[in-house]
Amino acid sequence: MDYFERTRIKNILEKNIDNYKDVIVLGWVRTKRVSKNIAFLEINDGSTLKNLQIVILQPDKFPLDSINTGASVKIKGYLEEVKGREQSIEMKAEEITLIGEAPVDYPMQKKRHTFEFLREIAHLRPRTNTFGVVNRFRSKMAYAIHKFFQDRGFHYIHSPIITTGDAEGAGEVFTVTTFDLQNPPLSEGGEIDFSQDFFGEEAGLTVSGQLEAELMATALGDVYTFGPTFRAENSNTSRHASEFWMIEPEMAFCDLEEMMDIIEEFIKFLFKYALDECPEEMEFFNKWIDKGRIDILKKIIDAEFAHITYTEAIDILEKSGEDFEFPVKWGMDLQSEHERYLTEKHFKKPVMVTDYPKDIKAFYMRVNDDDKTVRAVDCLVPQVGEIIGGSQREERYDVLLKRMKELDMNIEKYQWFLDIRKYGTVPHSGFGLGFERLLMYISGMKNIRDVIPFPRTPGNAKF
């Protein structure tokens, strides 16, 4: 092949090239137009959204009959600058070689397909404009996340996928086993004997890497996870997937106030990165997916996030005069309608809501002196509500132990989690961001199934 000899279309269109002659491109045909004296091919090679236009001056000299939409080709020719068109450079073909043809049953003939249809052929949808853009964008934003943390001295942690604990209570857990389900070994009492399973106890897929991240933070200082997490919930919504990627930073010697500064900096960094480093993708989203998306991001970048307590939020909501579906009452969890009222109507910018009632939050959050609220924070943004949730962690051994006992947790199993409070405990804080939720927010894509290459949802783990 000509892997190293060819020129990527991205480089050609950006005129990041040494040579205009004897240029080789390798790619797939997106469209073909043939007339008697001239033909045009639009070629895409995956390096960028845009196609390279190939101009063929003597069409009958080339094997164009066998070259249809979807076919892979090698084209050698020379580049020419053209004026007054969107693409300011095109190629005059000298040699055209068919590599792999695309029969007429190629499902990508038509220019437009519904996202629903494309989910059925998820193996071919990356070849469309939208899913090419989404996948390249996903890659760049994943790198942005690493860059943010690495530049700030955070250490990347691979938290385990298979775990034997689910105490976080964040959601339903998938079982991981090597048992023959037809004949699992039973104990004398007739129960499943997990001591004979692969890991010697009941195991499942992680719902969060947070507890392990806490542990690492109390040794390495600042850490972050970025890995897959799982929920075995039968939620068929546009915002839920059974497998998704989470980012969970954890900072030692850091209280809630300080962490909120990091959250604000992080969100603004990511939005700015998208605008600055992914202009092609953002223009596409802004034009085809959600008009006005760029303005929404810019407003958030320029905003100073509001800060209120949960109790203040309840007060605002009670006085709002709004007719909420879920009546407002101290002690309730905020629903999306409440969150959106706060960020969209009341503050008109992102809001950090802190100090939620203890009873609606997780066991590891630091209990306030009032013994009723905990040092939790949800960061709310217009249109969706909560995008990031976090907390200062309970670092006091006795307080945490008491709380775990209240909740009837298996203390022995979590002794390691208690141990990091026993030996040189430190105030520490962390938060979680769902990577797909971030991508949906920046891009305006409406369904989580369309920002993951191979989504896993109830009833679907294809490809």
Add this chain to the structure above:
Amino acid sequence: MDYFERTRIKNILEKNIDNYKDVIVLGWVRTKRVSKNIAFLEINDGSTLKNLQIVILQPDKFPLDSINTGASVKIKGYLEEVKGREQSIEMKAEEITLIGEAPVDYPMQKKRHTFEFLREIAHLRPRTNTFGVVNRFRSKMAYAIHKFFQDRGFHYIHSPIITTGDAEGAGEVFTVTTFDLQNPPLSEGGEIDFSQDFFGEEAGLTVSGQLEAELMATALGDVYTFGPTFRAENSNTSRHASEFWMIEPEMAFCDLEEMMDIIEEFIKFLFKYALDECPEEMEFFNKWIDKGRIDILKKIIDAEFAHITYTEAIDILEKSGEDFEFPVKWGMDLQSEHERYLTEKHFKKPVMVTDYPKDIKAFYMRVNDDDKTVRAVDCLVPQVGEIIGGSQREERYDVLLKRMKELDMNIEKYQWFLDIRKYGTVPHSGFGLGFERLLMYISGMKNIRDVIPFPRTPGNAKF
């Protein structure tokens, strides 16, 4: 707290500081030495291997009794440069605050522990010098991998963790289910009725993201995965884990010869990155883990990798006069002893061995014209043998279909994999590198359990 006010010890020791007065450090006590008129604390905050020495001139004025090894502290003071010592800067303490004490049963009192012992307390081992270094190194090398590919225009792909196919045959698969194992639903024939399971069919944990990466490469051009993969094998060796991270690049329009250039560039880039960007870690490994490690890496960076076919390799081995445990015969898989002979004794540098017998390699590898061998490559390095394996993929629809039928594979289930050969097929190639194997090779660490924060092995999924 003082998250933003304090100075990281890494910055102090590198003299990357604005101010020598009123400096705050937050960290954990590694050692304490007290005499009548002077005391010393060594403080570590996770930002770097090295400790900051705190000099306390009037020890009786500070609460040193309660500050033991493992305690967390806040220290305010001024920095002073000192001559003739390894650490050329130290802090004179003005204020010392105990944050969290460490009782005398803190298991990290002693300076040296065996790795075996530390695996039992994997929640505390990141606080040791070795595991601090290993974890920071892991983070940096993960970033290096992204950097290599992103700088070359590759797109990062999150291949799915939960899959319904295991055709690769790469290894035993963990079952993922939400069934109550005590009472799984049965079909009329008495078989487990997986149509009632969460995903509507039998699901497991991925053994490789390659097939999905191939699919993405035929749309996006150059892609790579970097994610967790799983093997449900009962292998209790120092090189096998049940959960590990794999890097699997896949390049469209790329044949085996071209891919071998990328592999060589990739390995050299990573080794050079470790030497250039992780000097602290590499010095530590070279001194404490494996003397001479740096020289081994440097030799590989400077070497031009040898290239031979499997058939040539067999010839060399047969003529070697060596007394191998496994007799050499064309058609056999190369064992570690054979690989090591080739790279260590015969070539004395890394070797790419290509064109293995079809019968010992995977179904998706491109069949050569001899119909006996396939376009596979193993990259062998001294001391371990194979470190990277890859192949040019079978891009011919008919040939692949025939091969899958020969192997009695479920064609319907893999129609999507065939489809990418049907529509605009292209020559493409890819390889796989186990991230932990890479870390072990560069660092000289001998057990895979010691380069993963929370290793999963038969009988163990703790923390």
